[in-house]
Amino acid sequence: MRYNKILDKNIRExxxxxxxxxxxxxxxxxxxxxxxxxxxxxxxxxxFEVLKEVTGEFGVLExxxxxxxxxxxxxxxxxxxxxxxxxxxxxxxFEAYYGYIKRLDEIRDYFDGVEIRFRxxxxxxxxxxxxxxxxxxxxxxxxxxxxxxxxxxxxCLLVCTAGQTEEMIAKDIETGLENFxxxxxNVFIDNGTEVRQDKKLVHWxxxxxxxxxxxxxxxxxxxNKDLGVFEQ
Numbered sequence: 001m002r003y004n005k006i007l008d009k010n011i012r013e014x015x016x017x018x019x020x021x022x023x024x025x026x027x028x029x030x031x032x033x034x035x036x037x038x039x040x041x042x043x044x045x046x047x048f049e050v051l052k053e054v055t056g057e058f059g060v061l062e063x064x065x066x067x068x069x070x071x072x073x074x075x076x077x078x079x080x081x082x083x084x085x086x087x088x089x090x091x092x093x094f095e096a097y098y099g100y101i102k103r104l105d106e107i108r109d110y111f112d113g114v115e116i117r118f119r120x121x122x123x124x125x126x127x128x129x130x131x132x133x134x135x136x137x138x139x140x141x142x143x144x145x146x147x148x149x150x151x152x153x154x155x156c157l158l159v160c161t162a163g164q165t166e167e168m169i170a171k172d173i174e175t176g177l178e179n180f181x182x183x184x185x186n187v188f189i190d191n192g193t194e195v196r197q198d199k200k201l202v203h204w205x206x207x208x209x210x211x212x213x214x215x216x217x218x219x220x221x222x223x224n225k226d227l228g229v230f231e232q
Contacts, residue, residue, distance in 0.1 A: 002016045020038065069096055134161075162195070
């Protein structure tokens with residue numbers, strides 16, 4: 001499924017598009033990049049069909065892909081812009097990797113007149129854990145955190161992995177809510193990579209943070225299919 005409507009909170013349409021390979025592609029937990037392709041015609045063909053389903057009824061569209069918005073072919077970006085204008089969409093979400101932070105204005109300018117909300121997968125604010133356990137090689141010191149919070153609307157956290165602690169997760173959630181307008185908390189699901197789920201942490205999270213399901217600033221995803229868009 002590559003199209004869905006999110007109706008329970010932060011109402012919007014969402015599409016999962018194909019893209020070129022992720023520029024980083026080294027995250028130890030990610031099998032998402034298997035949806036990538038180097039065949040531009042195939043990518044655009046799939047994406048054009050998906051974008052036909054967008055109605056614009058909520059005025060909000062989220063575009064996700066197996067990487068960053070900058071790995072989406074120019075033809076697909078042009079089609080997104082056409083759809084956004086035709087359907088009078090006012091708010092548009094995209095994903096972007098940390099390494100693209102200096103290029104975000106390119107997307108803002110391309111979709112002039114539309115509010116662009118960027119999401120970033122920080123996974124954790126614990127630098128050592130992010131680098132050693134997740135393979136995501138960047139450091140978030142205080143100046144970097146300030147810059148991220150000014151450029152990105154939402155931060156995505158990856159939780160309940162073997163090696164994490166309750167204290168680490170609690171601090172991540174607190175830091176995310178203090179610095180970003182929204183956060184997404186993704187409970188890790190075993191997916192064939194070297195990262196593994198800690199079931200005890202999942203039970204703890206469900207008990208301690210179930211109230212966040214009602215918080216408009218938070219999307220708490222217990223399964224990576226909770227948004228209704230995924231490829232098997």
